[in-house]
Each structure stands twice: as C-alpha cells, then as structure tokens.
Amino acid sequence: MDLWMLYALMKKSRLFEEAVAQLWQRGLISGEMHLGTGEEAIIAGIVSQLMPGDAMAVDHRGTAAFLMRGIDPVALLREMLGREDGLCGGRGGHMHLYSKEHLAASSGIVGAAGPRAVGFALAAQYLRPASVAIAFFGEGAMNQGMLLESLNLAAVWNLPVIFVCKDDGWAIITQPQEAARGDMGERVHGLGVNYVAVDGLDVDAVWSAGSQAIERARTGGGPTFLHNRCVHLEGHFLGYELLRVTRRPFQELPKLTVPVLRSFLRKGGGSLKERLAGMKMILSKLWSTMRDPREDENNDPIIRLRQRLMVDPGRLNEVDQNALTEISAVLSAALVEVTR
C-alpha cells in the first residue's frame, strides 16, 4: 500500500468534487447532485487495487469511484455539464455514468449495484478469470430486497464480488435506527457472505480489508462484505435542506419551522400529545444534523491522512500542488466553450 498514492487520489477527487459543487451552485449542472466528499478513503482504498478486467457497480454517488478508476476526468465533467463530448454524450448525467472499457456502471436506483456486481462477477467467472466486481452502496440500500437477494446469490454462485457498504448513518433524512433492525454483520452472514467491519475514515484500514477481500475473491474464495463507516460532508446532496438549516439557521430555519408550526396549531387533527410527538421527531432530525459530525475534523478522511503524512510536509505540499494543478487543468479543459 502506498499512502502517498492513495492521498493523491483522494485529494484530486475532493478538489474535483468541490469544483463540481461550484458549477452546480452556478447552475451549470442540472438536477440533483450527490457528492462523495467524506467517503474518499473508502473509494480510494478499494478502487486503487483494481486491475484491468475488474468491474465496478456504483450507486448515485459515483463520481469519486469513476475518477479514481482512471476514467478521463474531462469527459466526466463534460458529462455533468451535459455536453455532447461528455463521457456518455451528455445522455447520462452524474447518476448515470458509464464506461464500457472500464466495466464501470452507475445507477440511481438504490440497491441496483448489488445484482449488477453479481452479473459482472458472473461474466468474470467465464471470461476474465481472477477478475473481481465491486458494488458500492449505502447502508440505506441494505433494506432493499434486490441487494439482499444479490448477497445470497453471490454466495450461492461463489462469485468474486466485494460488497462495499458506505455507511454514513443517513439515507436522505432517514437514520438506520428508524429503518433497520438486527445487526448488519448477522444480516450479511445470514445471507452467506463474509463480513468485515472497517473504519471507512482510515484509508489504510480500508485498503487492508479490501486487499484481503479482493485476494480472496480472485482466488475463488467468494464474496466479502466490507462495512465502512463514514460521514458525507455535504449531507445527502447539494442543497440538502437539513444541512442548509444548520449552516444558515437565520435564513433557513424559519422557512422550515413557520409552516410546520402553523400546521401544528391548526384545528382538527391529532391530540396535543400526538402533535408534540410529531414536533419532537422533526426537531430531533434538526438536532441530529445540528450536532454536525462534519465539524469534527477527524471525520474528514483527507485531514486524517494528512496528519499522518505530515512527517514529510514538503512532499505533502508537492502532492497538494500537483493535485490542484491537475484538477485546474481538468476544469479549464472541460469548461472550454461553456463558461459565459
């Protein structure tokens, strides 16, 4: 494992996504935008180990994985800008990124990465022995039947799949304690798949767990599930309401609370107790976001890795500079003919 290489991957991905965020804010990218900022250690730890012939099934948060897989960043950005010369001719957009040569495919349907990785791995069994398929998805997806089915199917067919769960503790505004019961490890085991819990903020840990899982898969040992915890720095997607409220409470809080309070007070409906219980749920959502884990620098995998790499500040600075230069070049190349 080369921490410097991993750091460079993560840093470039971060800069790229930050640029995407700005373009989105300026209205140059349409639709929803789910960033992967905060999960870079997970993506880098896995994707850096892929070889030609390996495949990747990605969810709605796939930019980092595509970037780190070595897919042309200019084409990627042009895709998001909806240009004819984008990765998919502007037809897909950020939730529907595809690269046939890299066997990399995204999907906006929660859980679909599971069956897809199983199919990729099945093809590998016939056509590309010792190749593997990765599925990236969130903890929310682990309540989706097709993903559960696909774990079992991968186990039954002993396929080289690595199921990579990026558990940020949120599925839009839904938290695991509201949406799932039972232990994740047991759930995965009960579907016949090897389970490993990993600190998804530590690229070292992800890389090591990933390395074992991938090796196991390449040598016919079957699927593994890596359960990685992380924090999404921009919440569910750009413009995420709860985060907006947290970040600009004076402007945003009234927009949310005034109608809620008005409704709370309206004649007819639940008892006071019921209404209060409802209010409490809304407030607790706000509260959970207010205790923003993003404020703790330890929850940013890049900051964490930097601390380790500080042993060589000169080299770190150089890598940072290179990343900046590279992404700036990508930006200018992609934006030719677009910026007004």
Next chain:
Amino acid sequence: MDLWMLYALMKKSRLFEEAVAQLWQRGLISGEMHLGTGEEAIIAGIVSQLMPGDAMAVDHRGTAAFLMRGIDPVALLREMLGREDGLCGGRGGHMHLYSKEHLAASSGIVGAAGPRAVGFALAAQYLRPASVAIAFFGEGAMNQGMLLESLNLAAVWNLPVIFVCKDDGWAIITQPQEAARGDMGERVHGLGVNYVAVDGLDVDAVWSAGSQAIERARTGGGPTFLHNRCVHLEGHFLGYELLRVTRRPFQELPKLTVPVLRSFLRKGGGSLKERLAGMKMILSKLWSTMRDPREDENNDPIIRLRQRLMVDPGRLNEVDQNALTEISAVLSAALVEVTR
C-alpha cells in the same frame, strides 16, 4: 393445548385435500394444485390459536390454513370447482383464496405473504389491538427480496407478525443447498426478528412455539419467525414429475431419460466432462426424490400424532369417523350438480 382437537383439525384437512386430489385427477379442478399434505401439524399448531380479528397471509399452498381457520369447506371446495357459489365466486381458484371476514388472503406470488402480513399487522395496531397476523411461506421464499424486506419492516415497526416458514427442503425442484447460503437463524436475526426453530412434524412443538410467539406479539413484543421443517407428501404439486418417476418408474422414467440421453449424445456442445456433470445433476435430483422421505411414516405428522393418541384407541376411532363423515358431507354438498 388440546391434542385431540388438533388431531381432528389435521385429519379433516388431510381428508379434504385427498378428496381435492381425486377431483383434480378426474379433471374437475383445473390448473395447478399444491396440496399441504404433510404440513398439517404446522398449520394446525398455529391456526388453532387464532382469534377473531387475527389475520392470515397464505402462499400457494393455502387450503389447509383456510380450512382450519373455520372457513366454510363447502364454499372452499366449490371455489376449486370453479363454481359461482364458491368462496370467491369461482374467480380465484386454489391459489387465490380470500375470506374478508376472516382476514385471510392467499397469493400465488412467492414471498408476497410477508408484506401482506405486515400490512395486516399494521392495521391491527390501529384497529384491532392485541390482534396478530400470520404469514405462511416456504423456505424457498426466504430468498425473495420482498419477504426479507418485510421481516425488517415488521421489526422496525414492532408489529405483531408471526412469520411461519414451512421448510420442506424443496422449492419445486430446487433444494436449499443450491439456492441459499448462510444460516436461516442468522438471516432472520440479522433482519431484527426473533427466531425459533421448530419440529414441524410435531404439532405439540409447533403449538408451544406458536403460543409463545403469538402471546409475545399480542402484548407488543413484536415479530417472531418460526422455522418449521416438514415433508410434502405429494411433492411440489399434484402430478409432480420427479415423484411420478419415483412412484411409477417403468412408465415415467423413460419419458424423462430418453430425451435427456439423446441430447447428451448430440454432436456439438460441452466436453464429456461437462456433459457428465450435467447428467450427474439430473440423476442426483432423481436420486434425492427416490430416497423418498415420504416412505418413512415418521415424516407424516398425522401418523406421528396418532401414535401418541393410541392411548385411547376408541376415541381415536371416533374422531376419525367423525372427520370422515364431515368431509364426506362436505364433498357431497359441494359436488351437487357437478358430478357427471
């Protein structure tokens, strides 16, 4: 628990289904026919404990459950005969039996009993406190996403559902070792549901486990999964090919093997090794059926229960006679105007 009452239920159900089988053989009942013979202990052990307001979601093998729930057997039989005065006006047939007043509903879609029982239980929470909902399904259904999802949902909402898995070791011709990995108990636990393994051939055991599960559900303790093993005496459905071969090998075996052998020998295709592996799978299916567990009387829950009730042969004889009389009466009532 009243073993005599349970025996009577089981015996009547057996006689009823045997009559159904005959009518089906005579062509008076159309379509597929999945009997529940062999699983009577499971059904009786659970259904006998239901109260008004309790609900039942049944799969394609639902006749026994409907019968034991006290739904008019004449209407039931007339339904299978496709008559206007059948339980559903002849519109449903044996896979689509419904009784609104009993909150009992079947479905031919494998796994659908799960979400349905969850919905029934949800309604119970609002409208019929302390009522429960039962889901009946096979072990094959435990690979169907919607059933897996519904276990989790029942746990999240802490619903009064009893998931009753009737594990006969077969899903048509597919056996669990080919179709599932991981331990069933872990799978269920990992979805947040209390798991209990039960000997489904022993009505006593089912009743006791069921009683605890139902009590727990009625008092707000949430869902339980009962994993009951059993043997289906008629195989998957009437006319089941593998069983036919076993039972009438001289007539049936050639029909199956001659085309297979011809294909095995055709030019072009797999290597000899691959072909032999294919042949071996077919033979092993036949072999599994040949070692017919049905030949062991211990696998018939009614025979097993009789052995215990032999302490009072007089009473046993009386119960048998009553069952016969009752089912004969049902038959003649249902068949009025039908038999030619």
Next chain:
Amino acid sequence: MRLMYFSEAIDDALAQAMVEDPNIIVFGEDVLLLRRNLLARFGPARVRGTPISESAFLGAGVAAAMAGLRPVVEVWQVDFLSVGLDALINHAAKLEAFTHGNWTAPIVVRVPCGGGYGDGGQHEQSLWGWLAHIPGLSIVVPSTPADAGRLMLSALRQDGPVVFFEHKLLSEIYLAALGSGGRESVQFDVPAEGNRGPVPDKWAPLPLGEAIIRRDGGDLSLISIGVGVHRALEAAQALGKDGVSAQVLDLRTIQPIDKFQVCQAAAKTGHVLIIDEDYEGFGLSGELAAILLEAGISVKYARVCTQTTIPYAQQLEKQMLPNTECIIASAKSLLVG
C-alpha cells in the same frame, strides 16, 4: 378561495380528509421530511417513515387497506415503483376481481413523476399510461392545485387502489427537494397556473373520469394530461395568433377515462393532437386512437409524446419532452396534411 401551491393543495386536502377519517395514514421513505406539516399536526402514528423497501411497504399498504385502513403510501419517484410493482399489479389491482367484488384495497399510492429538471432517464419518467394497462388500478394525473386537492379527496373515497401522480415540475416541494436544492441559479420551465392557483376554502371531491375543456376552439383538439395540458395551452395561444382556433382538453384521470368528452372534442374539430409526456408507444396516445376508431369517429390524428429514454443534457431533455414548439409544429402540419 385561497391561493395554494400544487403540493400544498394536495397536503391540505389530505389533511382535511385525515381530520374526518382517522383511518387514513401516510407512509413512505422520508415522509417525515416531505410531510412534516402533516406530521406536526397528526403525529407520528399517522405519518411514518419507512426503510428503502418499496416491495415491503407497498405490499403492506395494500394489505393494511384490505384490513380497514386507508393508507396513502408514497414512493420517491414513479420510476422506483419498478422495485415494488408486485403489490400493485398482482395484488391491489386484482383483489376485487379475485373476490368477485367482495374485498377491495383502498390504497392511494402517491408518486411524483415527470421531467424537466435535469435528473435524466431513470428519474423523470411518467409511466401513467403504463400503469393504466393493468385492469383494476385508477390513475389520476392532476394539472392544477385545485384539481389536485379535489382529486386527492376522491382518491381517498375510492373502493379500490388509486395511483395518484404528482408532477414534479408542478410541485414546489419536489422541485425544491430534487431539482434546485439550495441554489437560485437554475430556473425550470414551470407552468405558472399548474404550480400555484386558487383552491376552494373547503375541499370537495372531484369525481374520477371527468375531463375538462381548458380552452375552447373549433379547428383542432389538443388532448393532454398533467404538465402537457399547460404546454398545450401555451401552444394553443400561439396558434391563435396564427389564426388557428385550438381546443384543449385536460383528461385529469386516465383510468377511468372520459371517453365521451374525448369523442365529443374529436368530433367537433375533426383534428386531434395528443400531447403526452409518457412514452409514445403502447400507452395513452394509442388508447385514445382506439377509443376514437371504436366510436367510428374519423379524424386527422397526430401525437407529441416522449419518444424514448429521456436524456440528461438540458437541451436534449427539453427536446425530448413534449414542448410548445413541437406541439405548434405538429398542429400545423396536422391541419395542412
């Protein structure tokens, strides 16, 4: 009369119904966010979040309806019904037939639909004509706040299952949640009358199956539904300037469908142009053609529908979805040809 936004109107009518009928409950993913106003008024027992388990919670909704509740079950987008269709197709839709009318499942499935905000092909489908193919489902696609609220009220009074389509381009809630989020730099082609409009002080149900003429005209009948109605109205106005008098018929529901008004409109002008944001083939536009032919009404006919998978790029997306220019061009060539 009050002024309301589209989804506000639906929620308001729903709230009125919830006050009257304690058996109405609402659930779906993230409804604690989407229906927070209802949550604050009716409490968490009647407004519930769910896991991302569409098969399970749609199925549960159908069964809860069978057992006495009136669930309004929400799915994030109609496109995602693909993972949970069994409950609707094989259960809700067939129950009444299977039981010879004895048992029904009065569930309302609330689904955002439609495109024009940049999410692309897996998130902007319409699919109302698709679902209408299955006997036993009612299909409602309102185009104004007033209709939306009133049709929600009717939906809640049906005996059987209703799929209630809420066009995202009309819905202030979904637009904010999905399309624009925290930015003010984007603008969508939102039909003003569809997005906000007058609604009654007290909601009264609008029966399913009643189309309405949104604009009268004698040369040509534009028949549409949802956002398409507003595009048709815009086109009709432009056509008016060119001396073409176009009528606009808003179907409002397609199952049941108002055959009478369809035939009347067609017979009146002899020229029918269907505008449908759902896919062109094997859908609403075809069914309308069959209705006309069955009635023996001979007309000139054309259709402007979504041809294939909706592309992401803004310009391509705009061209793919039925737009005013397309409608005008088709209308003109229909009248000439």
Next chain:
Amino acid sequence: MRLMYFSEAIDDALAQAMVEDPNIIVFGEDVLLLRRNLLARFGPARVRGTPISESAFLGAGVAAAMAGLRPVVEVWQVDFLSVGLDALINHAAKLEAFTHGNWTAPIVVRVPCGGGYGDGGQHEQSLWGWLAHIPGLSIVVPSTPADAGRLMLSALRQDGPVVFFEHKLLSEIYLAALGSGGRESVQFDVPAEGNRGPVPDKWAPLPLGEAIIRRDGGDLSLISIGVGVHRALEAAQALGKDGVSAQVLDLRTIQPIDKFQVCQAAAKTGHVLIIDEDYEGFGLSGELAAILLEAGISVKYARVCTQTTIPYAQQLEKQMLPNTECIIASAKSLLVG
C-alpha cells in the same frame, strides 16, 4: 424439415446457438428441470438454477450481458416479472440511451405467458403490450414452432435486451409442468399448428419486425399475435363459410412492429379487427389504432382483447380470453356496422 413441438423448437435453436457461441448461458429457477436436455449437453456451467430471487438474477443477467456474456434468463411466468422489473425497465432498456449507443445489454429474457389452462388471474397474463411501452426492449411473441426457433436465434443476435414470450398453451413443456401434470383427464384448447409443426433442419434467424400474412382475404383484416393468431385463423375459416373473406396477419414481434404490413392490411380491406390476449386498454390494440390513424388510413376498427383480470373458473376463463366465437361475432358486427 423436421417436426417439433413449440418449446422443443426453441430449445433446439437455442442449442444450435450455444454450440456456436460459448458465451450463451442459461439460468433461472428450476431450469435444471425445464432445460434438462440442455443441461445434459452443455453442462452445469452453462445451464444454472437460481434461488427465487428474480430481482437479483435478472439484474445479474443484465450486467452479465453488459460484461460480455449472452445470458438467456428464464422466469417461471411473465406475471412474476413484477418482482424483478427494475433490471429490465430501468437498466437493460435504458443502457444504450444512457451511453449514447456505446454500451448495450444483449440479454434474452424468456417468459412463459398466456392463459387457458386454469391457473387464473395472477398466472395467466400476457403483458407483452405492457412491456412494449418501455423504449429499449424488443418484444417477441411467436405463434409457431418454426417461428419460435428462428426468432430465438434472432433474439440471441440482438444488441439490446429482448423479452421472448413463450405462450404456455403452445408449450408442451409448460403445459405438462403447470396445467396437466400427471393426469390425462384434462384437455386444453391447444392450437395444433402452434403446438407442433415443421421446422428447418438448420435454424436460420428470422429478423424481428416482420409480420406475416397467415391467410389472405379481402373483406376484413384480423391482426393478432401468439395464440390469438390461431383463434383468428379458426374464426376466419368459419367466416369463410359465411361468405366473409378474412385475412389474418401475425405480427410475430411487437417491438419492433411491422407498421408497413399493418397499414397495408388495413388499407386493403378497410376493416380491422385486433385480437389480443393481453389486456385491452393502453396496449397493443391501442398502438395499432394509433399507427393507422397516424398513417391517415381510415378504417372500421374493433378489438377483441382480455378485458380484465382473468377468472379461474373454466367457463369464465374461456369467455374472458379472446375466443373464436367472440372474434366471429365482432367481425360480423364490424362488417355490418
């Protein structure tokens, strides 16, 4: 020329293709039983059973196709696609569009369909017109053994996904497996020519999108697909005795659909009767009406389709499915009216 049963012909053509192309694999629930002949010839690596996990294995099939295999994925009955549609609707069908033509998923989904053997409303649906609504799927519905084998060969050569419908009433394998099992006391109304017929010694592909005239006639065009074609032929013969000369057009595939022959047939006789075992509304019969109206062909039109959920009782089932008597009656009233 050889004589073959319907499914035997499909399997035979499939086997020929499997010999030529090692990337063709077959999987689905219980295929070890259903395709045991292929299993014995090609081995378990190419013929695989699956758990009852339609979402997972259909999705896996689509992805395997993306990654270089040519999977033939089987589902027990088209009705059960309801639990696994996402893979087809949102993935297989959209891939080519999403990638601007760069990537496709050449999967063949083999689905038994249709009724007439007593399983009722949740097991006897047709749904071909339903799936045809989704752009990006090819839809094949053969009516004879020869067509079935040849169309399977074409399906295996398509770039994109194909749904291959196998009517249970034509299929000796499904009839034995589902309808009659071990008894000889039942008899279904199986069209003889559809169930067994001459097939070529070596299979050659039949291009998708080519309809065929099964019977010529000048008064009336019966347009159908699958088992409906045989019912139409029977009706045409009966009509012939009454002096009505009816033409029968077998569409064979509906996506692509042979617009040219549809229009030609309609223009020739001026009277069109659609016979479709799929549900009537928002489906094939409507699309055909639209095709005619778009082409400006004015005809007398009627349709005999499945009206609603198929009832279980034999007599009711027979009445619900398009049957010869119905077709004859509709034809006569169309000619008179």
